[in-house]
Amino acid sequence: MPKRENETFFNLVFEVVKLIPEGRVTTYGAIARYLGAAKSSRMVGWAMNVSHFLEEKIPAHRVVNRNGLLTGKAHFGTSNQMQKLLENEGLRFQEDQILDFEKFFWDPNKELVL
């Protein structure tokens, strides 16, 4: 339903999210910062929300909040869907939180070169 025709913040978000390597995760803030809108981290979350309606496959499960907490798990099919996907990529959890989060953290600002 969303018409992602225009190249907007959203599209950019998707671009970045799709670049997240398997077994890695990043945060809303990191993405927002990478896009030059550090204070628009909320929009990243919105983008993820909309991503479910998109035809493109957005690994939204690889995007978590700054605490490495699966805040968006509720938006996946089941509560454990998101965690399951990540576990399948080799991550471990404890109370919906990623263990060694920093270790798996993929910062577009670092990994990608502007």
Place this chain on the structure above:
DNA sequence: AATGTGACATACC
């Protein structure tokens, strides 16, 4: 057209 809301992050009591 205006207002409210949201998968966050930061700053400030």
Place this chain on the structure above:
DNA sequence: TGGTATGCCACAT
């Protein structure tokens, strides 16, 4: 240490 307030932008109503 922890709650409240604010920024930010797209989307739904």
